Amino acid sequence: MKGILFCLYSSLCIYYNEGTVTLPQNISVPAVIAFGDSLMDQGNNNHIKTILKANFPPYGMDFINGNPTGRFSNGKTLADFFAKGFGVKEYLPAYLDPLIHDKDLVTGVSFASGGAGYDPLTSKLSNVMPLSVQLKMFKQYIGKLKRNIGEKDATDIITNSVFLVSAGTNDFLVNYFTFPIRRLQYDVPAYSNKLVKLAKSFIQEIHKLGARRIAVISTSAIGCIPIERTLAGGARRICVDKYNKASQLFNSMLKLQLQILERTLPKSRIAFSDFYDPLMSIIDNPQEYGLEVTHRGCCGTGELEMSYLCNKRMTRTCHNDSNFFFWDSLHPTENGCDIFVNLVLPDMIKNLF
Known part of the structure; x- marks a missing residue:
């Protein structure tokens, strides 16, 4: 993808230069604001009492000065690449x-x-911090903005910012398929419906607070994540079909409801950003993306290690993490994040502007 101009509309073209998306000149994004799970966690879990942390080596080994910031990656995350892709800044704090x-x-x-x-x-x-707590922090953030730069400028920033929401994967993998509570209450379609309603409610809440351009990242092919291949994929560690089908069902329901929601929320642009199909494409055709390994992570065996199991004392890392899509058994490498963002950003821009 080098030196190619893609036109989404006659007046909206995106230029790819050596794999980097450049926004057209008529679009300006003042800020990127992220909510959700570890794909967007830039180190918030460092400051709460939870076992899910990544503020120790080898996490961050390819970040500035090899600093483990709490990002669940060897370097930059999806949130960082989105912030850069929208022309805002290199690192989202x-x-x-x-x-x-x-x-x-x-x-x-x-x-x-x-x-x-x-x-x-x-x-x-x-x-960890649920979306309700993240919403409270967003309200605090708005208050700080207004005090620092004035109400009008703060409102302008919120109105024109891009909001990223990434959730759903943990609902299935950490919750539904691991603990019996929700499985006793709901089958997969009913639980997916519950999650979609919760997602819609959250989007409505941030819309009330001024968000207008909202990108919702779908669940990925959760049955092909390395840790799930190991735990539920049998001796050959194949992708877990029932997990992937649950993800596909949830994504299809979410996409439809987001389209309906966009028509009901004044002046809103809501983009459904598909993680499932791009991930499957990367897993099935790694060489097309300059990758070699997509069935396991770089840290340790890459089959189970994540968070405290991925640590410098207990595990070694692969020789070249840029050849891997996954860093640990769940999260993408910096290179994997870069590849994914370049795949989905054009459609995201088309749907948000």
Whole structure:
């Protein structure tokens, strides 16, 4: 994807230069604001009491100065690449970072918490921040913005920012398919319907607070995530079909309801961003994306290790993490995040502007 111009509308073209998406000149995004799970957690879990952390080596080994910031990656995350892709900044900070400056708030932050889901029970199981707490922090953030730069400028920033929401994966993998509580209450279609209602409610809440451009990232092919291949894929570690089917059902329901919701929320643009099909394409055709390994992660065996199991004392890392899509048994490498964002950003821009 080098030096190619893609026109989504006659007046909206996106230029690819060596794999990097460049926004057209008529679009300006003042800030990127993220909610959800570990794909967007920039280090918020460092500051809460939970076992789901990534603020130790080898996490962050390819970040600035090899610093483990709490990002569940060897380097930058999806949130960072989205922030860069929208022309805002190179790194999206965690809202709870004690070193964050007022100037950082103006261009956006992440409220996400690794392990969170749409279902409050999911966050409770991992003792992380549910979306309700993330919403409260967003309200605090708006108050800080207004105090720092004035109400009008703060309102303009919120109105024109891009909001990222990533959740759902943990609801199935950490909650539904691991613990019996929800399975006794719901079958997969009913639970998917519950999650979609919760997702819609959350989007309505941030819309009330001023969000207008909202991108909702779907669940991925959760049955092909390395840890699930190991735990439920048998001796050959094949993709778990029932997990993938649950993901597909939820995604299809979510996409439809987001389209309906967009028509009911004034001045809103809501983009459904598909993670499932791009991930399957990457897994099935790694060479097309400059990758070699997509069935396991780089850290340790890459089959089970994540969070505290992926640590410098107990595990080694692969020789070249840029050849791997997954960093640990659940999360993408920095290179994997870069590839994914370049795949989905054009459609996201088309649907948000």
